[in-house]
Amino acid sequence: MKIESEDIDIENLLAGRFFNIPRFQRPYSWDDENIQDLWDDVMGAKGEDYFIGSMVVYREGKQEFSVVDGQQRLTTITLLLCAMRDAFAVLGETDLAEGIHQLVERKNRSNKNEYVLRTETSFPYLQEKILKFGDPEISTLPELVEEQALKRAMKLLTEKVSSLVQAIDIDASITDDDKHGVKVDRLIKLRESVLNLKVIFVKLENEDDAYLIFETLNTRGKDLAVTDLVKNHFTKLLKSKGAVDSVKLKWGGILESIYESAADITSDAFLYHFWASRHESSPVKKLYSVVKKRVDAKNARSYLDALVRDVEFYRAIHEPSFMWTKNEKRVAASLRAIQVFRVVQPTPALLSLVRAYKDGKIKLAKLIEAVEAIERFHFTFTAITSSRSSGGISGMYSSFGRKLFEAEDSNQAGMEIKSFIQKLRERRPSVEEVTLGFRDVIFTNSTTKQKPLVRYILRKFAEQDEFKFAGDWDDLTIEHVAPQALIGTDSWSEANVGQLGNLFLLDPKKNGELANKSFAEKKNILSAGHYSVPRALAYTEVWNPDTVRSHTDAMAVMAHDVIWKI
Known part of the structure; x- marks a missing residue:
């Protein structure tokens, strides 16, 4: 491997x-x-x-190089040059503007104009909207994630350059006749600062060396994500043979699906869970080396196609409003609950389940059974008792995901699901643990952290008792039987006023009407209006902290034995 390096300033580099x-x-x-x-x-x-870092390239021709490391910095410097060029043009300094533009676009050996920086992923947006000196020939161009980043960066750099110029307009010490000249001088000084920036320019002779250096750089502390390294591996194995770059298009689709999701998901997490749903789970730090060993030229295309397909399922798992139909609303509801619990361990299993359903390996009823079992398990195991796993839970999910993926038919898939649900059942917390956990779920106006969980629990109890409401579930509010105004009086504390046994769902209008009324008054109003209320409230004459505790404990038993039973 031949490596050359030199100190060089930006002007000579470009x-x-x-x-x-x-x-x-x-x-x-x-x-x-x-x-x-x-x-x-x-x-x-x-x-x-002024030294600003290194830049690694490999040679493609006498004057042509492909960038291995430093492209973010190079692109941003090019945007800054364009911002300065445009600022000179606004001042009417055409020669100075064109002088900078020669570092952005110039003639090649065939005397054809060519941009110094050539990109594939942002073409033609970067070239037409930013690099071009003058109005673009194409007015309407797509603005995807990368284009939006370029647009935002150019706007910010333009504002910074403009602020240097505009500061002169409000400087009372400079006469109006001198202001134009001072503006030009200030832009020239900015130009000199940019063009004198220095980099270590490292040159390699071929693409294969570049791939090696790329991987070496980025497994020794550089900030590339696993996604970038895996993409690099696919690119190396599936080189484009024609005008259509399939790897670029497919990988772009994967990232676009992740970026456009309303859920907080990342490409690295997707790759980790994708792999764990098909193979032995591997830590993220070791994932690239594991993928590299298994994915080769023979199977790379099938793996890439699987990633393209699975990313939609992955998004649907984390964004329950995406993809699911009305017939599948129970699946979406369980997935939404799992998001409330903030648990990620089941993801490989969920991904494998959704994939099996979409492939026709399992029916909707079997998918609902498995996903609801996961929801019920993590309600008691995670949301209520905050049980901790030594790693066995994650391993169980990954193992199930892999076995389901490998299942040859619906019978084998059904057996795997049955075995998996039994394992969840065996790991459930006891009713005593759930009771203690229920006592710690609190919601008041000053203790709101568990509000989404409280709403979820109260809705499940209301559905169990077949409560009827005039509006939608999402419109209901949380009513405190003993009002929050009692906190700090007698034996009422925030802990018992905010406890589950003191709460139920009610429409906002009636909630406001009840306000801080006494227990007896609230009962009369609710009874007269035939409102659905918890049985403990309907059949109790005295409401005190002991009553609340008793009702909370009874709810815990109902939760363990009936509502969230697996």
């Missing part, structure tokens, strides 16, 4: 070379903080030499 951003690189993703750091470097340089 003046004699053209740079390609290969398809294995991540899309442009610098945020405001990254851009601010670069801006601070530029302002701190004050026209002098």
Whole structure:
């Protein structure tokens, strides 16, 4: 492997070379903080030499290089050059604007204009909307995740450059006749600071060396995600043979599905759970090496297609409003509950279950049975008793996901699900543990952390008792039988006023009418209006902290033995 390196400033770097951003690189993703750091470097340089890091490339021609490391920085510097070019143009300084533009676009050896920075993933948005000097020829262009990042970065850099110029307009010490010249001088100084920035320019001779360096750099502390490394591996195995780059398109679709989701999901987490639902679970830090060993030229395409398909299922698991139909609403409801519990261990199992259902390996009834079992288990195990697992739970889910994936037919899949549900049943907390846990679930106006869980629990009890409400479930409010105004009086504390036994769901209008009335008054109003209320409230004449505790404990037994029974 031949490696050359040199210290070089930005002006000389761009003046004699053209740079390609290969398809294995991540899309442009610098945020405001990254851009601010670069801006601070530029302002701190004050026209002098200032080192801003390294850049690794491999040679594609005499003057052509593909970027292995440093593309985010190179792209941002190019955007800054465009912002300065446009600022000179606004001032009517065409020669200065065109002088900078020569570092953005210039003639190649065939005397054809060509952009110094060539990208595939953001083409043609970057070229038409930002790099082009003048109005774009294509007015309407797609603005996906990368394009939006480029647009935001260009806007921020344009604002920073403009602020330097606009500051002169409000400087009373500068006469109106001198302001134009001062603006030009200030932009020239900014230009010199940018062009004098220095990098360590590392050159390799071929693409294979670049892949090796890429992996080495990014497994030794660089900030590339597992996603980038896995994408790089697929790109290396599935090289494009024509005008259509299938890896780029398919991988872009995967990332787009994740980015567009309303759920808080990441590409790294998706890859981890995808793998754990099919193979032995591997820690995220070791996942790339495991994938690299198993995914080869023979099976890479099938794995990539599986990722494209599974990412939709993964999104549907975390975003219950996505993909599920009315006939599948019970599945969506259970998935929504699992999100309330903030539990991630079941994800490989859930992904495998949804995949099996979509593949026709299991019926909807079997999917509902399995997903509801997971919901019921984690309600008591996680949400109520906060039980901890030594790793056995995660292993159980991954093992089940793999076995279900490997099941050859519906009979074998059904047997795996039956065995899996039995394991959940055996791990359930006892009724005594659930009772203690119920006592600790609290909701008041000042203790709101568990409000989503409280609403979920109260709705399940209302459904169990077949309560009738005029409005939708989401419109109902949480009524405190003993009002919160009693907290701190007699023996009422926040703990017993906010306890489950003192709460039930009610429509907002009636809730407001009850306000801080006494227990007897509330009973009369609710009874006269034929409102659905918990049995303990209907058949009790005295309401005190002991009554609340008794009602809470009775709810816990009902929860364990009936509502959340597996």
